[in-house]
Amino acid sequence: MTDTLSDWNLLTLVGADRPGIVSRVTRALYECGCNLGEASMIRLGGNFTIMLMVSSARPDAEILDALAPVAEELGLRIHLDPLSGGLHQHLMPNVQVRVTGADRAGIVADVTEILAEQGFNILELDSDVAGERERPVYIMNIQGYSDRTIEALADALVPMAARGVSVDVSPVDLMIG
Numbered sequence: 786m787t788d789t790l791s792d793w794n795l796l797t798l799v800g801a802d803r804p805g806i807v808s809r810v811t812r813a814l815y816e817c818g819c820n821l822g823e824a825s826m827i828r829l830g831g832n833f834t835i836m837l838m839v840s841s842a843r844p845d846a847e848i849l850d851a852l853a854p855v856a857e858e859l860g861l862r863i864h865l866d867p868l869s870g871g872l873h874q875h876l877m878p879n880v881q882v883r884v885t886g887a888d889r890a891g892i893v894a895d896v897t898e899i900l901a902e903q904g905f906n907i908l909e910l911d912s913d914v915a916g917e918r919e920r921p922v923y924i925m926n927i928q929g930y931s932d933r934t935i936e937a938l939a940d941a942l943v944p945m946a947a948r949g950v951s952v953d954v955s956p957v958d959l960m961i962g
Contacts, residue, residue: 792840793822793838793839793840793867793868794838794839794840794841794845794848794865794866794867794868795836795837795838795839795865795866795867795868796814796835796836796837796838796839796848796852796863796864796865797834797835797836797837797863797864797865797866798810798834798835798852798856798861798862798863798864799832799833799834799835799861799862800832800833800856800859800860800861800862801831801832801833801860802828802831802832802833803833803859805859806833806835806859806861807826807835809855809858809859810835810837810852810855810861813851813852813854813855814837814839814848814851814852816851817841817843817847817848817851817852818841818842818843819839819840819841819843819848820839820840820841821837821838821839821840822837822838822839822840823837823838824836824837824838827911838868839865845865848865849863849865876906876908876930877930878908878909878928878929878930878957879929879930879931879956879957880905880928880929880930880931880935880938880954880955880956880957881926881927881928881954881955881956881957882896882900882925882926882927882928882929882938882942882952882953882954883924883925883926883927883952883953883955884896884923884924884925884926884927884945884950884951884952884953885922885923885924885925885950885951886922886923886945886948886949886950886951887920887921887922887923887949888914888916888921888922888923889923889949892923892925892950893910893912893925895945895948895950896925896927896942896945896950896952897910897927899941899942899944899945900927900929900931900938900941900942902941903931903933903937903938903941904931904932904933905929905930905931905933905938906929906930906931907927907928907929908928908929908930909926909927909928909929910925910926910927910928911925911926912924912925912926928957935954935955935956938954939952939954942954
């Protein structure tokens with residue numbers, strides 16, 4: 786398997802969520818002679834998004850042609866871009882930030898701005914809205930990398946409490962092996 790900088794593309798597919806998307810897309814890629822690297826797949830609302838690192842000796846146009854029938858049948862939009870990084874060229878998260886509060890505009894901007902000022906590199910962010918329609922609660926989980934201590938990050942986020950937002954900062958326990 787290749788892992789040099791020029792050997793990988795980022796393939797993104799987006800469409801309405803339904804069973805079989807992953808199997809159909811990955812089967813088409815396999816039959817086209819592609820290798821898959823890192824992947825991220827998620828449902829947001831009623832939509833499903835796939836981001837895959839794809840490596841192939843075939844030209845990009847052939848990869849897109851191989852996926853076209855699947856994408857058309859499943860109603861997926863496709864995007865393929867050269868990737869500026871190869872496999873295993875990323876940071877591992879060492880900090881997790883959990884955020885909850887009454888849903889309101891600006892929570893994500895406020896929290897991520899404070900984290901950015903601390904040099905925090907967001908590696909994953911997911912969120913949801915729970916609770917009742919009349920009293921929605923915003924829930925966000927962020928994993929990232931920071932050279933700062935847990936205490937320093939937590940102290941920087943203290944002003945969020947005055948805005949009605951609870952923030953918990955903890956180390957990420959990675960079990961590798």
